[in-house]
Amino acid sequence: MLLMEAREIAKSYGDRLIFEAKKLEVFYGDRIGIVGQNGAGKSTLMHILAGIRESDAGQVNWYGSTALIQQIDQEEEAKETTKHVRKRWGIAHIHTQMSGGESVRLKIAAAMEQQAPLLFADEPTSHLDMSGIRQLEEALLTYDGAVILISHDRELLDTICTRIWEVEEGGVHEYKGNYSDYRDQKQKKREREWFEYEEYRKEKERLTQAIIDTKQRAGEIRKAPKRMGNSEARLHKRKADGIRQKVERASVSLQSRLERLEKKEKPKEQPVVRFDTNAGEQHGRTIIQVQDITRRVETKTLFKRLSFSVRPGQKVAMIGANGSGKSTLLSMIYHQEKGIYTAPSSKVGYFSQMLSILDENKSIWDNVRESSSHPETTIRTALARMLFKRDEIHKPVSVLSGGERVKTALAKVFLGDYNLLLLDEPTNFLDIPTQEELERILAEFPGTILFASHDRKLIHRLADAVLSLDEERPVLFSGTFQEYLDRSKQPRPGREEERLVLETRLTDLIGRLSSPKLQPAEKEKLEQSYRETLRQLKEMGKD
Known part of the structure; x- marks a missing residue:
């Protein structure tokens, strides 16, 4: 059943053509993702198709009502949502000081409740954690109608999309399948x-x-x-x-x-970054050691007696719900608070969402160059891969958009003289092409990376270890994100089984410690294991 058709639509700003499209059709059951670089015209196209903006040419016809999930920084949607819809989306009550995640959930709930045959969603995953994104996926998959969405979440586009519309170089090009299919076709x-x-x-x-x-x-x-x-x-x-x-x-x-002879233009070649860092320096067996740390914020305990270690060269994904303490833990590691140690040879680069490392009075080039020992060609190549054109690198930070500031701060971090990177939500505010370039650069980085992210594609492709702060007792899992998910699905032993395992281990440790032939180093190691096992048993006794 045809729900919408657009014919010969076009939009320009001044003498610049944003896009033109001869024919776009949406049928019942369609799940269409709109992709393209920031500034390509994705939101403009969606707003024209949703009927809230006019095109310069052509016509759009609708055969049913529409609903729209706006971006969070745009005009608020009506908040008259029913109690059962608010409950479904985890909105206990509506108040003036709502978090970003709560506001997004409210917008989604308000749009869903309209039950329109055609639903538009502009960046619906903004400010949602993994749990919220999975909930949104399920809602969009089962939506009774058609969905057109803009999203920088590649996993979401892979999960739900049946077609992709790419806005590029003044045109709208259609590809069948999900985002990965689109990438293969491209x-x-x-x-x-x-x-x-x-x-x-x-x-x-x-x-x-x-x-x-x-x-x-x-x-x-x-x-x-x-x-x-x-x-x-x-x-x-x-x-x-x-x-x-x-x-x-x-x-x-x-x-x-x-x-x-029909002229063929030479396709653009992707520049390649060659890192020349001190990331291969010897750090011993660990580069980060966290021992028995606790952090409370007001009445909430973020994590309690947390311990883990990171080996040199590991790329560790830190996951968890909003408010679980990911940003706090990264900041604590960077400032080496009590109970946290980094190897003496480590050189730490820290990317926080506050972007405090940027000097707004300096250009992109000057910000990145001042903290980097890389050759000029490496820096220019990396900036080009982050989609900064030649002249753009001399723009002052003060005039940059949010996404451009994020890219500049990231470039400053991974091109700095660092061998250990701490990254807090590095793909936020980045369009998909830039996300993919960042992903490649980080994969090529020869040092150690500890990063907090809700970007499942990034975690799948980059991480070789996972630390989940959602777990009752977080433990660093050595393995890919998929291996972590597979392990999480397996049934866990009951409390009595856990207690029996710990008691057996404690008995074994006591027996080994009683040996008179122990070397001092081995004895110290066994005593440490004994204290940790005893602590776990005491914690179980409190439950």
Whole structure:
């Protein structure tokens, strides 16, 4: 069932064409993701299709009502949501000082309750934690109608989308499938463009050389020698003229073929970053050691007696609900509060959501360059991969958008003279192309990374260890995010089984400690294990 159709729509700002689209259709059951770089016109397109803005040309027809989930920083939606809808989305009550997550949940609930056949959602995952995002996924998958959404969450786009509309270079291009399908199709398209360009280049070189050769042949055709008689000379001239005319016609034909040859532009090549850091320095077995730390905020305990260690070179994802203490823990590690140690050879780079490392009076280039020991070419290449064009690197930070500031702060951190990076939600406010470039750069970074994120794609592709602050007793899990999820699905032993395991371990430790042949180092290690096991048993006794 057709729910919406747009014909020959276009939008410009001044003399700049934002986009034009000949034909867009939405049917019942569609789940369409709109993607493109920041500033490409994604939100403008959505607002035109939703009927809250007008296009410069063309027409949009709707065959049913529509609902819209606005971005959180836009005008508030009506807050007259029913109690059962608020309960479903975890909104206990409506108040003036709502958090970002609560405001987003309220917008989603208000739009869902309208039960419109066509639902538009503009960045609905903003400020949601993983639990909220999974809840949103389920709601969008089961929505009775069609959904058109803009999102920087690649996992969300993979989970729900059946089609992708890409806003790029003034056009709207459709791809079948989810986001990964779109990326595969884009890659194949890029490979085809390279093939066609190489074929064009080879044919152009062949025709150009053939033209040169024929002209040279024409010039080499000699005139009649002076010793020839008149009749012989006339005969020679006729033959030479005939040959010359054939060669010249061949040259004209080749020139015509060259002019008719369809021009193929060279596809843009992605610059490659080559890191030259001290990340390979020896740190011993651990680069971060956290021992028995507790943090309370007012009446809430964020984490209690938390202990873990990070090995050099690990890329650790820190996950947890909003308010679980991820940002707090990163800040504590950076400031090396009591119970936290980093290796003496570590050089720590810290990216916080406050972006406090940026000097607003300086340019992008100056901010990044002043703290980096990398060659100029490496810095320029990395900035290009973060989609900063050549002249843009000299813009002052004070005039940058939120996303551009985030990119600048990230570049300053991972191009600084650091071998240990602490990153707090590094992909927030970044469009998908920039997220993917950041992901590649971080994957190539040879040092250690501890990062807090709700970006599941980033965690899946980057992390080789996971620390979940949602767990009752957080423990650093060595393994990929998928391995962590698979382990989390397995049934856990009951409390009595846990107690029995701990008591058995304690008995074994007591027996080993009673041995008179223990070396001092081994004895100290066993005593530490004994104290930790005893502590866990005491904690279980309090439950």
